[in-house]
Amino acid sequence: MPEPIQRPPGTRDFYPLDLARRRYIENAWRTTSIRHGFDEIDGPTFEHTHLYAVKSGPGILSEIFQAFSGKDDAQRAQATAGHAPYALRPEFTPTLARMYAARAGQLPKPTKWFWQSSCFRAERQQRGRLREFLQWNCDILADDDHTRADVESIACCVDLLSTLGLTPQDCSVRFNHRGVLADILRACSVTDEHMDAAFILLDRREKLDNQALENQAFEFGLPQGDFPDFHQFLCRPRARNNATPTTIAQELANLPHGTAAHPSIAGPIVALDKALQNADIADWCTLDLNVARGLAYYTGMVFEVIVDNERAVAGGGRYDKLIETFAGPPTPAVGFGMGDVVLSLILQDKGLIPTDQQISRDLGLRTDAFVLSNGTPEADALVPNLLARLRRLGLNARRSYKTTKNIGKLLKDAADADARYALIIESTTELTLKDLDNNTQTRGQIDAQLDSITP
Amino acid sequence: MPEPIQRPPGTRDFYPLDLARRRYIENAWRTTSIRHGFDEIDGPTFEHTHLYAVKSGPGILSEIFQAFSGKDDAQRAQATAGHAPYALRPEFTPTLARMYAARAGQLPKPTKWFWQSSCFRAERQQRGRLREFLQWNCDILADDDHTRADVESIACCVDLLSTLGLTPQDCSVRFNHRGVLADILRACSVTDEHMDAAFILLDRREKLDNQALENQAFEFGLPQGDFPDFHQFLCRPRARNNATPTTIAQELANLPHGTAAHPSIAGPIVALDKALQNADIADWCTLDLNVARGLAYYTGMVFEVIVDNERAVAGGGRYDKLIETFAGPPTPAVGFGMGDVVLSLILQDKGLIPTDQQISRDLGLRTDAFVLSNGTPEADALVPNLLARLRRLGLNARRSYKTTKNIGKLLKDAADADARYALIIESTTELTLKDLDNNTQTRGQIDAQLDSITP
Numbered sequence: 001m002p003e004p005i006q007r008p009p010g011t012r013d014f015y016p017l018d019l020a021r022r023r024y025i026e027n028a029w030r031t032t033s034i035r036h037g038f039d040e041i042d043g044p045t046f047e048h049t050h051l052y053a054v055k056s057g058p059g060i061l062s063e064i065f066q067a068f069s070g071k072d073d074a075q076r077a078q079a080t081a082g083h084a085p086y087a088l089r090p091e092f093t094p095t096l097a098r099m100y101a102a103r104a105g106q107l108p109k110p111t112k113w114f115w116q117s118s119c120f121r122a123e124r125q126q127r128g129r130l131r132e133f134l135q136w137n138c139d140i141l142a143d144d145d146h147t148r149a150d151v152e153s154i155a156c157c158v159d160l161l162s163t164l165g166l167t168p169q170d171c172s173v174r175f176n177h178r179g180v181l182a183d184i185l186r187a188c189s190v191t192d193e194h195m196d197a198a199f200i201l202l203d204r205r206e207k208l209d210n211q212a213l214e215n216q217a218f219e220f221g222l223p224q225g226d227f228p229d230f231h232q233f234l235c236r237p238r239a240r241n242n243a244t245p246t247t248i249a250q251e252l253a254n255l256p257h258g259t260a261a262h263p264s265i266a267g268p269i270v271a272l273d274k275a276l277q278n279a280d281i282a283d284w285c286t287l288d289l290n291v292a293r294g295l296a297y298y299t300g301m302v303f304e305v306i307v308d309n310e311r312a313v314a315g316g317g318r319y320d321k322l323i324e325t326f327a328g329p330p331t332p333a334v335g336f337g338m339g340d341v342v343l344s345l346i347l348q349d350k351g352l353i354p355t356d357q358q359i360s361r362d363l364g365l366r367t368d369a370f371v372l373s374n375g376t377p378e379a380d381a382l383v384p385n386l387l388a389r390l391r392r393l394g395l396n397a398r399r400s401y402k403t404t405k406n407i408g409k410l411l412k413d414a415a416d417a418d419a420r421y422a423l424i425i426e427s428t429t430e431l432t433l434k435d436l437d438n439n440t441q442t443r444g445q446i447d448a449q450l451d452s453i454t455p
Numbered sequence: 456m457p458e459p460i461q462r463p464p465g466t467r468d469f470y471p472l473d474l475a476r477r478r479y480i481e482n483a484w485r486t487t488s489i490r491h492g493f494d495e496i497d498g499p500t501f502e503h504t505h506l507y508a509v510k511s512g513p514g515i516l517s518e519i520f521q522a523f524s525g526k527d528d529a530q531r532a533q534a535t536a537g538h539a540p541y542a543l544r545p546e547f548t549p550t551l552a553r554m555y556a557a558r559a560g561q562l563p564k565p566t567k568w569f570w571q572s573s574c575f576r577a578e579r580q581q582r583g584r585l586r587e588f589l590q591w592n593c594d595i596l597a598d599d600d601h602t603r604a605d606v607e608s609i610a611c612c613v614d615l616l617s618t619l620g621l622t623p624q625d626c627s628v629r630f631n632h633r634g635v636l637a638d639i640l641r642a643c644s645v646t647d648e649h650m651d652a653a654f655i656l657l658d659r660r661e662k663l664d665n666q667a668l669e670n671q672a673f674e675f676g677l678p679q680g681d682f683p684d685f686h687q688f689l690c691r692p693r694a695r696n697n698a699t700p701t702t703i704a705q706e707l708a709n710l711p712h713g714t715a716a717h718p719s720i721a722g723p724i725v726a727l728d729k730a731l732q733n734a735d736i737a738d739w740c741t742l743d744l745n746v747a748r749g750l751a752y753y754t755g756m757v758f759e760v761i762v763d764n765e766r767a768v769a770g771g772g773r774y775d776k777l778i779e780t781f782a783g784p785p786t787p788a789v790g791f792g793m794g795d796v797v798l799s800l801i802l803q804d805k806g807l808i809p810t811d812q813q814i815s816r817d818l819g820l821r822t823d824a825f826v827l828s829n830g831t832p833e834a835d836a837l838v839p840n841l842l843a844r845l846r847r848l849g850l851n852a853r854r855s856y857k858t859t860k861n862i863g864k865l866l867k868d869a870a871d872a873d874a875r876y877a878l879i880i881e882s883t884t885e886l887t888l889k890d891l892d893n894n895t896q897t898r899g900q901i902d903a904q905l906d907s908i909t910p
Contacts (some may be wrong), residue, residue: 002784005553008541011499013554014567019495034820035846037853040474044466044587045500045573046520046543051460065501067522069545069577070536079523086463088543089523090500098460099468110566110856113471119501122524132499143856151839159846249866327459365489384606384734390616391490400490401565401598435760 010123010131011389017356022134024359025347026116026142028163029136033114036156038138041113049087051094054325064090065131088120091337092137092190093322100141101328110143112152119339128311128342136160139335141323146332147268150301150318151275153334157305157314158281160338165352171313173281174288175303177268178317181292188229198230202292205234246400272301297322300355301334307346314338357418368395369453370419375405380426386425386446393454421453465578465586472811477589478812480795480802481571483618484591488569491611493593496568498550505540506549506909509780510752519545520575520586543575546792547592548777555596556783564584565598567607574794583797594790596778601787604724605756605773606730608789612760612769613736615793620807626768628736629743630758632723635770636747643684649676657747660689686853727756752777756789762801769793811874823850824908825874830860834880841880841901848909876908 007013014022033040046067066084068075070426075085076107089095092115100111123129138156143149143162154173161171164244173441181202182195182262190198197220205213206338213234269287285303293302293315300318307313316336323331360366369390373379381397390397396419407424414422415436426443433449434441442449460718462468469477488495496543502520521539523530530540544550547570571591578584589783593611598604609628616626636657637650637780645653652675660668668689677685724742748757748770762768771791778786786813802808815821824845828834838854845852855865855871862879869877870891879887881898888904889896897904 002509002780002782004556005503005509007499007550007553008501008503011501013499013557014497014549015498015554015558016494019497021712022497023495025482031819035849035851037822037851039471039820040478041471042469042474042477045575046463046466046587048460048463054457054460062525064525065541066525067520068539070517070519070521070537070542076534076537079521079531079539082525082531084523084534086520095462095468098462099470101459102468108692120525127469132501142633148839155839155843196791205468275839278836280843283842325457327457364486366617367492381733384603384610384730388735394490396490398494400645 007420010129011128012130012132020356020359020363020365021344021353022340023363024354025164025230025343026134027363028160029114029116029338030158032156032163033136033138035154036112036138036159038112038114038156041096041099042117043092043099043115044089045118046086046088047095048099049083049085051098052087052090055094055097055322058349060090061087063122064088065122090121090421091119092117092135093319093335093337094141094326096137096139096335097322097326097328100331101326102329104142104323104331110149111141112139113141114138128345130341134340135337136339137335137337141333142331143334144332146318146334147271147275147302149334150272151279151281152335153316154276154285154303155279155281156267157316157336157338158284158305161284161305164343164347165306166346166350168284170350171209171284171305171307172305173213173285173305174291175272175285175301176287176289176291177272177301178292179296179300180268181289182321184233184289185230188233190230192224196219196296199292199296202234202290203429222300268300293317303336305338311342311346313342313346317322360418366396367398367414367419368421369397370409370412370414370417370422371399372407372424373400374407374424374426376427378428382425382428386423386431389450390423395453395455402403423433423449457803463586467585467587474812475811475818475820476799477795477807478542478818479809480619480798481589481591482818483615484569484571484793487611487615487618488591488593491593491607491614493567493569493611496554496570497572498547498554498570499544500573501541501543502550502553502721504538504540506553507542507545510549510552510600510777515614516542519543520576520577538589546574547572547590547782548594548774548790548792551592551594551790552777552781552783555786556778556781559597559778559783559786562597565604566596567594568596569593583800585796589667589795590792591794592792594788594792596788596805597786598789599787601755601773601789602726602730604787604789605727606734606736608771608791609731609740609758610734610736612758612791612793616739616760616768619798619802621762621801621805623739625805626739626760626762627904628740628758628760629746630727630748630756631742631744631802632727632756633747633753634755634758635723636744639688639744640685642677643688645685651751654747654751657689657745667780699799701877707742723755748772758791762792766801768797768799768801815873819851821851821872822853822869822872824852825869825872826854827862827865827869827877827879829862829879829881831882833883837883839879841878841886845878848905850908850910878904 045312049066061083065088066079067086068084068086077086080171118132119135120132140149140153143189185198201216201220276285291304297319298317299320302317304312305314314336318334320332323333371383371386373383376390387397387399400413402410419436422434422436426432429446430443431446431449432443497600507519516538520543521534522541522543523534523539533539563869564700573587573866574590575587595604595608612630640653656671656675731740746759752774753772754775757772759767761770771792773789775787778788826838826841828838842854854880855868857865874891877889877891881887884901885898886901886904887896
């Protein structure tokens with residue numbers, strides 16, 4: 001007896017009910033994107049490793065799955081050197097940037113794209129983190145009206161949350177602006193050369209105690225004498241009750257050195273806030289000057305969706321320099337991403353996943369016609385033929401595979417399968433049609449019965 | 456200026472129209488599977504390399520993309536040795552077998568599963584072959600009535616062809632039976648120990664001339680004296696006009712040594728033929744005793760779908776031993792696979808791909824409402840709000856991003872976008888609703904106008 005082979009750690013098997021639940025989320029992602037005017041695109045599952053290093057630096061190599069052709073000795077040699085030629089995509093944005101750059105001249109302005117499929121990260125498995133997970137991205141490229149695009153992006157994300165039954169009481173979109181944050185940090189005596197390090201530190205601060213924060217700030221090159229202001233900014237209380245969000249005025253009033261008075265700081269925030277109100281999503285959103293987002297590539301508005309003041313379920317922001325990095329023209333861009341793993345846990349915890357029956361019906365998986373024989377040989381022989389006819393009519397048709405001739409038991413199978421109709425073949429010309437939703441039945445000619453259930 | 460980075464050779468970028476055409480095929484695969492009572496499953500994109508070697512032997516290692524965690528030195532060392540711990544799936548069947556074996560006891564009998572996603576092969580790129588392609592699989596496990604399951608499998612495949620507009624004049628399902636073929640080969644003096652090699656040779660024979668055939672047969676261990684009969688069998692004419700398929704009687708009459716008379720040979724073929732007729736698909740199918748299928752794991756019925764007597768677009772068969780190989784219980788099984796690459800080329804060559812407009816409508820991508828401003832500041836300001844309302848009503852809504860105030864030009868944009876309705880905001884309370892299908896328009900209160908187009 002051979003040993004069973006396990007799936008790789010951090011990956012998932014989706015049996016039919018698991019997959020239907022996954023499709024429920026994917027379907028919400030897709031229909032929301034389409035409602036908001038995004039067009040779907042896709043790219044390769046693996047790319048040249050270099051593509052990811054361009055965006056994220058060489059450190060990414062140890063966080064991804066590297067791949068090579070088993071046919072190619074030269075490629076294996078590259079793998080040996082720790083830099084295989086290909087990598088499974090850890091995120092889609094580099095592919096999107098490559099694709100946009102390749103056709104920038106012919107694409108509409110703005111270009112609105114969405115994407116959903118698997119991503120891969122070589123990290124240790126833990127709750128909420130897997131090595132293969134699904135990701136949804138929406139991006140708006142080449143809209144010169146940044147505030148408009150920023151808010152369109154947030155609006156699509158909010159609509160998804162709402163579609164799945166979440167409310168502003170469950171979650172908040174915490175937004176900020178990198179330019180504003182940089183101005184504030186400058187007022188805290190952070191110099192431009194240390195700005196990226198400061199953003200990274202801001203992003204990580206909740207995982208560090210004060211001493212570690214100070215050490216890291218020093219390590220990142222912040223002059224030690226300048227630390228106090230920055231430290232004060234870092235340590236501002238963060239968690240807020242979603243039900244009573246801090247107002248923008250309050251938030252700005254908290255700033256050190258009276259920086260709030262400067263129009264370069266208040267301006268973009270006020271414009272964003274007004275546009276969020278125009279789009280009817282202001283009640284979902286709150287300014288959070290602590291939101292920095294770790295990735296170096298953000299250039300303007302940034303946001304995170306936080307559920308129950310705790311779990312981040314989505315995040316995004318403006319990245320106006322990225323397309324140039326991939327050899328494209330200067331292109332304003334904004335987008336967000338959401339994974340399926342944390343989202344599924346949240347929906348589950350909040351009881352927001354519909355029943356399997358409801359999901360099956362919503363996804364068009366419901367059995368329309370469940371075919372039974374009355375047990376006579378001529379009825380038995382007719383089953384495959386009737387199935388073929390039903391399917392040609394566009395109906396989802398199943399049959400009983402039971403050997404029992406007990407019609408009651410067979411009808412119970414039809415009901416368990418959530419079939420709309422049970423069709424009992426009575427002879428070569430007649431069948432009984434049982435409407436399982438209304439619990440009525442009629443016996444009649446096969447042709448007429450089929451006509452009556454044809455969509 | 457950075458150098459543009461190309462996508463890996465043999466992979467594809469799908470821009471919106473490319474992806475919509477791909478989704479058209481995927482949608483046909485999915486809805487056909489569901490009509491035929493298959494449930495969808497999925498597994499990891501990469502598996503332990505060992506999983507593929509178990510099914511296909513160690514030779515598979517040079518035909519696949521191997522993968523390893525960039526974080527893990529031990530895994531990189533395995534890659535260096537030519538056997539990385541993971542591999543991108545070259546096919547789904549090993550995952551299916553692993554998943555079935557893991558839960559065989561709890562799964563229904565029969566279990567009918569379908570799957571569709573990407574597969575990966577490390578081969579040279581050529582027309583009809585890519586390194587990443589989409590694959591559709593349907594499998595029926597644990598049905599003790601083999602003929603019934605065999606024909607259900609073929610019927611689903613035929614329904615897909617028919618759904619996409621192909622006819623028996625375009626393509627034929629060429630079926631055979633491995634057991635029958637083995638009996639015939641035995642009659643040609645092939646011994647059981649050489650049977651697998653003989654199947655492989657049959658499968659490859661069209662790529663070889665007679666001398667090469669004879670050499671290979673000898674190399675595979677066929678006694679040279681026994682070659683003539685086998686050779687005669689190999690060289691039987693193969694191509695036939697689909698319009699006048701060889702009858703089963705004619706085909707069996709062609710067999711050497713009068714083997715056709717033996718019930719072990721005629722029996723399964725005649726049973727299959729009868730069941731194909733019962734399922735109303737006999738006109739698509741023709742017995743072809745030359746069909747061997749290369750893969751060693753087939754055990755009974757095998758089939759290929761050949762288009763225009765030339766291109767294989769799908770194939771499958773019975774594999775009753777495979778689940779045991781993956782530590783499961785003895786389980787009869789039959790299934791088939793179809794890729795998207797050859798299928799797309801065929802549909803394109805035959806003009807069977809619907810227009811982009813038709814595909815967009817069929818996939819639910821059509822814009823329901825295209826929002827314009829009449830150019831006044833208060834109308835401009837209302838655009839985001841109206842879009843939000845439309846989307847909350849479940850409508851696919853887009854807006855014009857043009858700066859022109861020429862309504863005629865803007866309406867042309869709406870028509871180019873194949874929008875169902877154009878909505879021109881006239882004031883904060885009124886809009887003009889233009890039905891672009893019927894070329895009618897009305898002006899009225901916003902609420903009433905929205906009511907009239909709410910689904």
